[in-house]
Amino acid sequence: MPKKKLYTGAEIPVVGLGTFGSDSYDAPTIARAVEAAIRAGYRHIDCAAVYGNEKEIGAAIAKVIAEGVATREELWITSKVWNDSHERVAESCRQSLADLRLSYLDLYLVHWPFPNFHAPGVSVGSRDPHAKPYIHESYMRTWRSMEKLVDEGLVRHIGSSNMTIPKLQLLLRDCRIKPACNEMEMHPHFQQPELLQYVAQHGIAAIGYCPVGSPNRPERDKTAEDTVPIEDPVIVQMAQAHGVHPAVVCIKWAVQNGQIPIPFSVKPEKFTSNLRAATEDPLTAAEMNAIRALDRGCRFIKGQVFAWEGATWEDLWDLDGKIKN
């Protein structure tokens, strides 16, 4: 598996396995997929406390390490601190480490820049009645705790997720340890070229979530305007030409576009073809250009549950270049 060098000199595998089961897959099913995926050659697993499956995934990782399928050093394991734990970062990290049965994480991310201090337990799908806008001082308090985890050796890298350029500018101005990665939605219908260029300029790697367009995301996250990248005629035609599923074209595009996609699937034929996408039969320059023209600015993970009173989901994303609060 090809790897991408981070500013620290460490290398991250360019395709990872997502582990958010949406409403469709339970924790044991996902843990079985993680085990099978590592056996099939995956070395990068994208986890999060809020996905509710780290204990099961931890057992799967321990099993493959014990059997000598991969060493701990060969694996890249990411986890994320959830919104209700921004004031308990160390505790949350130690819980993820215990659940995942690891002594360190390769990457620990602040899952969203919107803390829910007053609503512990608010999950990916429930609306927080106390939602607050981004408050930089509060984010930096969280970030200082993240930096401390690096100092203590509990995590090798820290990073951000669901950030915008204005928020990253403030973070880069005030941090002691720069984010190694920013995890963000990216697929052919939502390419975020400015943000991708910004993070690249600052030596931050772009991990792309929903690389296939998250066709099985929860119904609550779907709106009438949403498009379906894997049904886009241009992608479908390219897939036919390459003899692969349109999802695989999306992964090839992501890798060749400099991203680190983390597609989810529990199905071996799918996660194996996604892994091979990074090494086999690349898209041509003409195909890459044709996909570039498909960007529709269509964000699927809008974060509407994090909108504070009187705000809409658009207010979360600083669309006019200014942080709304």
Ligand SMILES: NC(=O)c1ccc[n+]([C@@H]2O[C@H](COP(=O)([O-])OP(=O)(O)OC[C@H]3O[C@@H](n4cnc5c(N)ncnc54)[C@H](OP(=O)(O)O)[C@@H]3O)[C@@H](O)[C@H]2O)c1
């Ligand atoms: N940082 C964040 O805030 C954030 C937000 C969202 C997601 N994530 C991470 O990103 C990961 C990926 O995002 P996602 O799961 O929402 O969306 P995704 O990877 O774009 O889409 C996953 C779906 O695509 C289908 N698929 C994948 N590979 C395929 C292939 N080769 N052929 C046909 N279908 C294929 C799967 O179908 P089947 O179910 O039929 O296999 C799966 O349900 C998540 O699991 C999570 O780890 C992070």
